[in-house]
Amino acid sequence: MIATIVVGNFLDKLEFGTDHELLTTRQQKIEARQMHIGREVEKFLRRSNMPPTRFGRLACNDPRLVGDLRNGREPRRRVAQRIVDFIAAQDAAQ
Template structure:
């Protein structure tokens, strides 16, 4: 059974350590995207393709060493 777009996004958020609003803004110019999907918004085909493209490109770029997991910028510089 194929996973829903929201399930794939949730998995991507865990993998990338990207906050949902940052993801939504970067993937679809909509910081409320993930929140809306969690609330029941049904994505259209264009949005699905746009989001999938963003996630696939991010993974390729990370594999090539061009990006690193971004994490939560509110805690940038803190040692853990």
């Protein structure tokens, strides 16, 4: 549902949705990002034969990182970016 509001000389459009719809969309985005990161980490570990704890230490100073990702941890953007950057640097070095 979209509503148009007149504020002074400006028209603003507001989009209304139920809390459930907004929460579901937010959860879907988080889950998609998490699955993508988790999948990329698993593929990297397979092709590099690197132990999961070593990967976590080198990428983010967190030896439990991979185990936590496997158990549903949702990395924040900063951690996710560090993971992506680490994998890219390792791939470029090889």
